[in-house]
Each structure stands twice: as structure tokens, then as C-alpha cells.
Amino acid sequence: MKDVWSYTLxxxxxxxxxxxxxxxxxxxxxxTDFQIQTKKKExxxxxxxxxFLIVLTFILIGKYIFxxxxxxxxxxxxxGGILIFIIGFEMLQSKKTISHVxxxxxxxxxxxxxxxxxxxxxxxxxIVTAMxxxxxxxxxxxxxxxIIFAFIVLLTYYSFVYSSKIVKFxxxxxxxxxxxxxxxxxxVLGANMLIQGIKLAFNI
Numbered sequence: 148m149k150d151v152w153s154y155t156l157x158x159x160x161x162x163x164x165x166x167x168x169x170x171x172x173x174x175x176x177x178x179t180d181f182q183i184q185t186k187k188k189e190x191x192x193x194x195x196x197x198x199f200l201i202v203l204t205f206i207l208i209g210k211y212i213f214x215x216x217x218x219x220x221x222x223x224x225x226x227g228g229i230l231i232f233i234i235g236f237e238m239l240q241s242k243k244t245i246s247h248v249x250x251x252x253x254x255x256x257x258x259x260x261x262x263x264x265x266x267x268x269x270x271x272x273x274i275v276t277a278m279x280x281x282x283x284x285x286x287x288x289x290x291x292x293x294i295i296f297a298f299i300v301l302l303t304y305y306s307f308v309y310s311s312k313i314v315k316f317x318x319x320x321x322x323x324x325x326x327x328x329x330x331x332x333x334x335v336l337g338a339n340m341l342i343q344g345i346k347l348a349f350n351i
Contacts, residue, residue: 154288158280158295164332165231165272168303169317169325172310174267178258179310191307193259198268199300202277206293209278220282221348227275228341234272235337238330268303272333279340 179187205212212218280292306313317325345351 151287151291155291155295158292159299160332161276161280161336162273162296162299163302164329164336165234165276166268166299166303167326167329168299168306169313170329171267171303172306172313173319175263175307176310176314178263187310188308190256190259190263191304194263194268194307195300195304197260197264198273198303199297201265201269202273202296203293205274206277206281206289206296209281213282219348221344223282224279224340224344224347226344227279228337228339228344230275230337231272231340232334232337235330235332235334238326238333268300276336 175187175191179190182190213220213223277292277296281289
């Protein structure tokens with residue numbers, strides 16, 4: 148039971164850090180600027196549902212992708228660890244991460260799909276994190292991963308819906324501080340994933 152709770156906490160922290168429910172708020176505000184609240188709710192709902200379905204697909208058929216392309220668990224963990232570490236490092240350096248895109252384009256309904264759902268929410272970092280948590284594990288662990296991810300998506304939805312109020316309450320400078328903390332967490336998770344991959348590869 149202790150291992151289950153530890154796994155649950157690890158999954159929650161990883162998804163929360165990589166998806167940034169709080170840090171993505173300013174992006175959503177810029178993309179939906181001057182839109183009425185009803186429209187914002189619609190865009191938030193669409194983006195979150197699409198992101199959830201994308202990641203869920205990778206969670207459920209990830210192992211089959213491994214079989215088809217002849218991928219190995221150690222190689223995937225090494226690559227995933229490096230990718231997630233880079234994302235965290237760039238967040239600490241206040242650079243735009245590879246999981247985010249330019250959001251200065253003019254408004255369009257399609258922003259709910261891209262860039263909100265893909266790649267801001269369901270970006271490479273999120274997909275790699277999800278697949279790493281369900282590789283070579285029991286059904287219970289897969290179920291926990293799906294539930295935790297769904298919960299993070301729900302948090303993201305409400306953070307988008309109440310984005311304007313949250314920005315005013317937290318302040319732009321505090322978002323920068325939160326971003327640094329999340330970058331550190333993501334970097335450590337990536338390093339840990341890389342170490343696990345190396346251990347599996349060399350039977351350490």
C-alpha cells in the first residue's frame with residue numbers, strides 16, 4: 148500500500164509539473180483575450196478534452212507501439228529522461244521550452260486544438276511522462292496514472308475558466324517564481340528517469 152501511495156504522489160507531481168496548470172494560465176489569457184466568458188469556457192473544455200484523449204491513447208496503446216517498432220524500455224526511459232530534463236532546465240533558464248509554441252497569433256477558434264491542446268497541454272513532455280509511468284507496470288498502476296492525469300486535466304480546465312481572476316490574485320512576478328520551482332521538479336524527475344533507464348540497460 149505504501150508503494151501505491153508513493154507511486155500516486157510521484158505521478159501527480161510529475162503531471163502537475165510538466166503540464167503546468169498554473170503557468171499555462173497567462174497563455175490561455177493571451178489566446179482568449181477579449182472573448183466572453185462563455186466562449187472561454189468552451190475553448191477550455193475543448194482543449195482539455197482533446198489533450199486528455201491524446202494522452203489516454205498513448206497510455207493505452209503505448210506498449211503496442213513498443214512492440215511494433217521494436218523499442219526497448221531502457222531506451223525509452225533514457226530518451227524520456229533526457230527530454231524531460233531539457234524541458235526543466237530551460238524552464239529554470241527562463242527560455243521557451245520545446246513543449247511550447249508561440250502564442251502571439253491572432254485569435255481563432257482552432258486555438259483550442261492548437262496550440263492549447265497540442266502541444267501546450269499534450270506536448271512531448273506530457274506524452275513521454277505518461278508512457279514512462281505505464282511501461283512494465285500492473286493494471287492498477289495504469290489505472291492510477293489515468294485517474295491522476297484526468298484530475299490534472301480537470302484542474303487545468305478550472306484554472307483556464309477562472310484564469311483572469313487567478314492572474315490578478317497571484318500576480319505576474321509570482322508566476323515566474325512558480326515556473327522556476329516547477330522547472331526544478333521536472334529536471335529532477337528527468338534525471339531520475341534517465342538513471343532508471345541506464346540501470347535497466349546495464350542490469351545495475
